Amino acid sequence: MPPIVSDEYKEKKRKEILESAFEAFGEKGFQISTIDDIVSISGMSKGAIYNYFESKEDIYLQLMNMRTDQDFAKIDKQFEGMKTATEKLMYLFSVYTKAESNPKWQNSIRVHIEFWITSSRQEELQKLMIDRYNQKYLSYLENVLQEGINRGEFHENCDPRLVASLFWGIIDGVCLHYSVIGEHYAYKEIIKKAEEIIFHYLMTIKE
Amino acid sequence: MPPIVSDEYKEKKRKEILESAFEAFGEKGFQISTIDDIVSISGMSKGAIYNYFESKEDIYLQLMNMRTDQDFAKIDKQFEGMKTATEKLMYLFSVYTKAESNPKWQNSIRVHIEFWITSSRQEELQKLMIDRYNQKYLSYLENVLQEGINRGEFHENCDPRLVASLFWGIIDGVCLHYSVIGEHYAYKEIIKKAEEIIFHYLMTIKE
Amino acid sequence: MPPIVSDEYKEKKRKEILESAFEAFGEKGFQISTIDDIVSISGMSKGAIYNYFESKEDIYLQLMNMRTDQDFAKIDKQFEGMKTATEKLMYLFSVYTKAESNPKWQNSIRVHIEFWITSSRQEELQKLMIDRYNQKYLSYLENVLQEGINRGEFHENCDPRLVASLFWGIIDGVCLHYSVIGEHYAYKEIIKKAEEIIFHYLMTIKE
Amino acid sequence: MPPIVSDEYKEKKRKEILESAFEAFGEKGFQISTIDDIVSISGMSKGAIYNYFESKEDIYLQLMNMRTDQDFAKIDKQFEGMKTATEKLMYLFSVYTKAESNPKWQNSIRVHIEFWITSSRQEELQKLMIDRYNQKYLSYLENVLQEGINRGEFHENCDPRLVASLFWGIIDGVCLHYSVIGEHYAYKEIIKKAEEIIFHYLMTIKE
DNA sequence: AATGAATGAGAATTCATTCAT
DNA sequence: AATGAATGAATTCTCATTCAT
Known part of the structure; x- marks a missing residue:
């Protein structure tokens, strides 16, 4: 049997x-x-x-889990060979600048954003999403940034938690707009510009 | 009759x-x-x-129109008395940092994001949204930034169109996250940080 | 309006x-x-x-309520003009012997029995059914019988509660069998026989 | 093969x-x-x-057959050693007063009643049930009662067929109510009371 | 013989929209 | 203009039965 x-x-x-x-x-x-x-x-x-x-x-739920797990598994793998925080942060940006600009990618964004919106209205999902956000998105990048500060790559006044939060906010916001505007949205240039501005900040800010 | x-x-x-x-x-x-x-x-x-x-x-459609009209009518009115681009940009940020952090505001964000997502899937709505985005959100801020460059407030290399796009991306992304994470999301600090980073960039970037 | x-x-x-x-x-x-x-x-x-x-x-629930309410409203009304318990008990039997022996009456029985069976498997319904049984079926007849004992119509050793319970058991059981066997079931004669046996008991029993 | x-x-x-x-x-x-x-x-x-x-x-069908066969096989076996009809009838009552009052027994009742109700709505099943009722339940007990009359145990006016029908009606009705009301239904006392009433009738009735 | 994954007709329920009053 | 009862297509989910392995 x-x-x-x-x-x-x-x-x-x-x-x-x-x-x-x-x-x-x-x-x-x-x-x-x-x-x-x-x-x-x-x-x-x-x-x-x-x-x-x-x-x-x-x-829906399992898809949501699968997607975020996949994303982070991929990132984890890439990070393995990387030493500097700069390299890692650049890689994170590159994930979004190198995404093929096709309808599939746009759909992927929409689903992702819908995960957020839908979660916001159902307590159980919301908890799950908050956990996922804190444990994966936020802590992950925060650690990278802190590492960068410790290694002297980034200025020590940069507040890694806030910058990490901001990073994901930027990514989601820009992706959202791209998914709607499409072709005429200078998606990659905007991500590039974000990268430029963030790095500029991380390296020159003094207070 | x-x-x-x-x-x-x-x-x-x-x-x-x-x-x-x-x-x-x-x-x-x-x-x-x-x-x-x-x-x-x-x-x-x-x-x-x-x-x-x-x-x-x-x-849905009429609500979408009403909301964006209202938003911009308000901003227009405020801008009337302002002279510098710096002042105007700071005002735009302040719209979001001063929003009362309550469920009503979170709901307002959700509806706004849903406008975007829903539009992305219906050609008619999409056209409308693109127009609205270009004519209101984008051009509006682009002009402000250009003005700032012209007046010497901001560095001339800053590419007003990209920065304007980025600004709205940041706003929507951070708001989206706030609407899901809620209390524990340092919403205002993150917007403040974005403001700091953007201004730092606009004023110090050189290439 | x-x-x-x-x-x-x-x-x-x-x-x-x-x-x-x-x-x-x-x-x-x-x-x-x-x-x-x-x-x-x-x-x-x-x-x-x-x-x-x-x-x-x-x-289902409302039908169940309506049916039992109707049944008892009818009985209540008939009882109004009756003085002796004997008369009342005979009336109760007559309700069942005089029922038109047609498919409609058979269906009515089936639905009634199904109310019981279905109730037995759902806690909420069960509570409701028990209440209804105690308050309507049981107490009702028990009072009639007690009245009969008090008035000297029935022998004092007859235990009105048990006899009342038995009465309804007989009615439901005989009706159930009638609803299945149909034509060839001597339904009315059986009810008559039950009446005979019960009255014989109520009036001659001594212990 | x-x-x-x-x-x-x-x-x-x-x-x-x-x-x-x-x-x-x-x-x-x-x-x-x-x-x-x-x-x-x-x-x-x-x-x-x-x-x-x-x-x-x-x-469902085979279960129905098995159950009734089992029931009667058991009764047949018990009857073997019995001589008087009184003894046999008392035994039949005892089958029900001695049933363990537990959920299993209640379930058993429900299934039995459902056999009846379900049969009443499907011609094929109905025929089967009528046969089973006549050949097993009814004739069986009728014979016992007739035997009792013949042997002078019961009064000759008692109409064995009607009393037999009534017996099974009582059993099914009382069991049905017990399966719904549960604990608070004086199941055994009611069966006892039925036994008392029936025997009282069978032995004292004169016309 | 045994397994349990696959099928798809059928059931309860919802809800945008209509329209008689 | 306002009302809200009526409509029925559309949706989610179930489950008896089949059949390849």
Whole structure:
């Protein structure tokens, strides 16, 4: 009585559904996307999807977790070979300047922002999002900045926590605008400009 | 059959509905809010609302227009007495640092961000939003910055268009995060930090 | 701004829906009956039904209340002119011997028994049913019997509470069997026999 | 391809499934119970269950048969050593007064009553139930009572068929009420009282 | 024989919109 | 103009049954 399908198979299916959901959510938004949309995109049956997820909400939640986990796994990996904080911060900016400027990337942004907005209205999700924000986004960058200060790369008056917060605010805000304005938004130049301004600040500020 | 009620009356009613819609959308989000929510909040009947608006979509659209018009009308008025670009830019930052940090303000942010996200997915809305962004947000601030450069307040290498874009990106991104994280997000300090960094840049950058 | 429709209108509609539900539940059973069945029978739209009731459960509950209330209102009224307990008890039996032996009456029984069975499995319903049983069915008849004892109609050793409980048990059990067996079940004769046995007991028992 | 497993094995499995179904139906009711419930309780796979039964309906039907067969096999066995009708009738009452008053017994009642109600709505089942009722419940007891009359234990005017019908009506009705009211229903005393009343009737009635 | 993943018809419920009053 | 009851398409989720392995 061995299991009918392997765990890998099931994990693959689960991922496929999440990818389809991601596509649907990106295209139409979470609220508006229907299970039938996911059915169409994935080619699976409705029942199959409910074998892997408890509800639309659950799909949303797991997708949200997967996305942020993936993002940070990628960043972690890249950071491995890097020594200076400058290098790391530049890399973080480059993640956004090097993103292919295509509809897929725009959808990805929309879904990301929707995670934020949706979370803001449901206590449980909100808690989760706050944790994720603090533990991943914020602490992560704060440590990099502090490291930079300790190593003398950045000026000691720069307040790493605030700058880290600001960094992610900038990223999300600029991405949001890009996802709406599209082509005519000088997305990459603006990120570049942000990078320039931030580095300029980190290295010359004195008080 | 001449109109039985005055135009003022009708305009007042229209505004009341929009205010109620704003409250509902802020609380629950546009998609999730129902006409019945607006009925509850406004105290009007469903039929009455449909006398003033063609559809839920229409309410949304008109609300979006009203909000951005209001915002800029306010800013215009304030700018009237101001001479320097520095003063004006500082004022713009102050709009956000002085916003009362309460649920109402958070709701207001959410609705605003939702305007963006929703627009990104409907061509008609998107065009409208791009126009609005270019003509109001972007040009407006770009002119202020250019003015500042011309008057020698800011360094001439600062690229007013990019900085203007960045400014609004920062504002929306930081507000977005604040609307989710809430209390524990050092919202005002972060805006202050952004202000510090931007001004530092505008005044010291050389290339 | 008078109400669009009168309260009587609404009450009439509500009753109509309950009647339709009663028909559906009688025909197919509560669990199996669908809202669409009620739609078909009532000729109303699905939405209309949900304007009057919160859920299928709610319809069920209100129907249950209505039925037992109606039953007892009828009995109360009949009792008004009666003096002896014997007369009253005979009337109670007659309610069941005089019921028209048609499918409608059988359906009515099925719904009634289903109320009991369904209640037994949901704590909230169960509480409600127990209350209803104690306050209406049980106490009601117990009082009649006690009255009979006090007036010397029935023997004093007969334990009114147990006999009252037994009476309703007999009624429900015999009705249940009738609803299944149908034509070939000597329903009325059996009730008559029960009446005979009970009265024989009440009047001759000595210990 | 000779059978790989023995018939006993298959019969054992079949019984196991029926027992699990009985548990599920008792807990939640037939309509509400799912195949997955039976899977959980039995520990078998869905496919295995469908190897032994054609459908949920089929499980229900076979369970119904098994239960009544079991009941009567037990009674038959007990009757073997009994001579008088009085003894036999007392035994029948004792089956119900000696039933352990626990949730399991209550569930057993519910399933039994559901058999009746469900049967009343499906012609095929109904025929089956009528046969079973006539051949087992009714004739069985009728014969006992007739025997009692013949032997002079009971009065000759007592109409064995009607009393037999009444007996089962009482049992089912009282059990039904017990299964809903639970603790606070004087179940055993009520059955005792029924016994007292019936015997009083059978022995003293004259016309 | 056993497994349990897949299927998809069917159920309850919601809600934007209409329209008779 | 205002009212709110009525409509029914659309949505989420369930579950008996099948079938490849």
